[in-house]
Amino acid sequence: MGYEFEDGSLISKELEKKIRKLHATVGNAVTEGRYIVFGAGSTQLLNAAVHALAADASSSPAKVVASAPYYPVYKSQTELFESAKFKFEGHTSSWMNSSSINFIEFVTSPNNPDGQLKKAVLQGPNAKQIYDPK
Structure with missing residues (x-):
């Protein structure tokens, strides 16, 4: 149907x-x-966005990152839907000076629990963002 x-x-x-x-x-x-x-649910949408933003022809997987506090499903869904195209690599601040690496950054805005509007931390041509209003 x-x-x-x-x-x-x-x-x-x-x-x-x-x-x-x-x-x-x-x-x-x-x-x-x-x-x-x-989409029918946030996990499906987040996974689809990560797949869409990960480069097909890259020699190394895109690093999926987020700034704390973040929705725990970012990590679990990235690991669950395992792919050679991407890998969860933790907190955004660990990668601030790595402009030559492909990144997919989850930006939770407005953030939970404080409601603050957040902006992407990583910038440049290799940094892609997924804004998620959790």
Whole structure:
């Protein structure tokens, strides 16, 4: 059983427009030029994002990192869905001066439990971010 819209897609264009409008109005996320990803649960979405951002042709796996406090599933799902393309490598601060390495950084914003808005720690062409509002 599946759900399909009149245009043959599996994603509601109307829902996507409303999500973009909401974020533009509130100002809490940039959606222009970005994909809106839908899923049945956060573990599936996080895993799909890590797979999508990990380079296929890299000689070494992308290092998946996060700044504490972070959602423990970042580590467990990265290890559970084991891949030669990525590996969980712990806290972001351990990798601050490693600009030549491929990174996927989980950014929990707003953070739990303090509600602080966080920004990515790692910058540069080899650093990719997944923003997760836990």
